[in-house]
Amino acid sequence: MRRHGLIVAGLRRFYCFGPAKSPMQLTPNEQAQWTSHLQTPVLFNHHAPVEVNSSTIQHVNLNPIVSTPKAKENEERVLILTPLRDAAYYIEQHFDLLSQLTYPHSLIDLAFLVGDSTDDTLAVLAKELERVQTRTDAIPFHSTMIVEKDFGVLLSQSVEERHGFAAQGPRRKAMGRARNYLLSAALKPEHSWVYWRDVDIKDSPKKIIEDFVAHDRDVLVPNVWFHRYENGIDIEGRFDYNSWQESDRALKLAARLDKDVVLAEGYKEYVTERTYMAKMGNWRDNKDVEIPLDGIGGVNILVKADVHRSGINFPCYAFENQAETEGFAKMAKRAGYGVYGLPNYVVWHVDTEEKPGNA
Template identity: 45%
Template sequence: MIVLGLLSFFGILLLTFSRQGNFNRCRLRTFNSALAFSASTTQDQSQYINLNPLEATAHAKDNDEHVLILTPLKNAEVYLPRYFELVERLSYPKHLISLAFLVSDTDDNTVPMLKEKANQMLNPSNGNDRFHSVSIFEKDFNFVLPEDRRHEFEMQPLRRSFMARSRNYLLSAALRHEHAWVLWLDVDVVEYPDSILEDLQSVDVDVVVPNCLLKTEDGTFWGYDKNNWQETDQSLEMQKELDPEYVLLEGYFEFLTGRYLMVDMPTHLGRLNKVPLDGVGATFTLVKAHVHREGANFPAFSLFHQVETEGFAKMAKAMGFGVYGLPGYIIHHIQNH
């Protein structure tokens, strides 16, 4: 009886501690599971964004409409100081401006310079001058072209094809739901008015470009961006005989297209006098973001005999969007050798 009593006592004691240990272990597992569930809920919870109210209007500044400035770069360190000087002088509210860069096949200090400048723009001494965001992406295409050959006629279709891919990468990586406008800005544009965003927005069209001239020491008029143009009867007739894969290029004597270039249009009719265009460049091209969201991008293949920016204009017009230029609104580009 004594032995049986002792065995029963130790059995009950062992069972009690065993249950308590299991309870503690169970409680620990339950706590960890709760943390994991909480974290999972935070990361995976759905997000509702109503894009219906998002508009790009003629009164963008008054309506707090966000602008995304996109600039593809390659070995651009020499141009960045002036680029940022002009961007920071823009009269458009800084907290409504986002910048994004795609750096490709670069072996200079472009990326370190961008990182340093981005930190300054996001942490200014004056909080009112803080930009909404700055994003730096890097994507190499392993396309190497000697600088002295970048504007040769034979190099253009392949070069422009890689530029189109770069723009599409940048657009898809940077466009966010708050952006109402997209500005494509060349890093080597060296002169434009501080109010240019508000000026171009006031025209209230889907795609609009100013007239980009070459910066000269004596102030003489030399056209630079010859990718802004209108088709003519001559150019349309000529295209009927072309192979569908043939890419047309402007400003080259090797193949004259007969198009009406914006750099040859009258400039005295007012800065905001607009003309319809069939092709655009991207030295300074302002686009209502819905144009890109609905699928107009930069073809890296021959589309209506065009690639990249002019292909974008052709695509946008085929989708029913309006593409316009302002011959009297002058900006300046540096001479690239």
């Protein structure tokens, strides 16, 4: 109640404004009449936005960048990475296959690393990129990049030398370094997926990106075989023995090795008894069948970009006695990411007896 006072003959007298009844007993009309002359003050404290006008401050928000099974519908950006060394022979075929990819080329960025080459890889690559990017149809890609970096690799590209046992440790470490340099130069905040694709792939499905993202796996690889005809029959040779499932014998062997030794797979010097995905599967069967893997090869890898952003790269040193792509798989699994293979989904590599490939 509001009290009003009057001073009469030196005495203060009080009276109450309003009905002589409790507020709880007021009718709605009496309540409205009693409070009609009152207004409760309301303070609005709107905070002004922070405005930054400095051109030297860049803001990157990675929260909206996701990798989903519906990458095409969500217009998620894909980065295709290819390391090259003495690969001029395969570049035209490589771009023929890239041009056939059905994932929107406007959402694809290409990046290549050229290192330690003695042939015309750089010039052939540059002209092929120029040819593709100046087309007026839907073939040109969103962007392209060429990274040059030599690592002092002196191994020849002959099949005998680059696949010999003695070359495996140094070769895999050098390849890991090349992949990491390419990744660090090309990965941008807008990329959702990273697709590693070697230059010496002979054939692959046109929808391979859509097929792979639909599995929603952190790391996913296909089976890699090659065509070779003997007496008119395709023997469907197995190429990539770096995609495998771990064995007890390999774990015991690694426990005895020096931590700096790279365990090269598929050589009599190190018998591991691992289960090779290359010896499994049939391209005529269900292509979506998955198996977990502990090691992977590098011919064709699809990776969620956040896996790389989390620090999972290609060790150029012995990580759990593995390097490069096999070390990458070990590192990804150590960090809690899933590594899987598709034994019935086949990508065809060139037959290494035909001509030496890239690194």
